[in-house]
Amino acid sequence: MSAPGDDEVTVTRVQPYQARKAYRCPGCQQEIPAGTGHVVAVPVAAADADLRRHWHHGCWEHRARRRPGRR
């Protein structure tokens, strides 16, 4: 059995005024400039908030569409 919730993430939208740093989007490997609204995904199973990932809105939605149902 694999760990439950291994692929689950908590998704938070970051508003432009909240984005005070630049981040690298794992979807397209491009930088998200500071001051740009984006999406933060944190694995539910992760105890460490450092595992959060910052995505462009478009990249995140594209990822979700491609996501397999269950594994």
Ligand SMILES: [Zn+2]
């Ligand atoms: Zn991106």
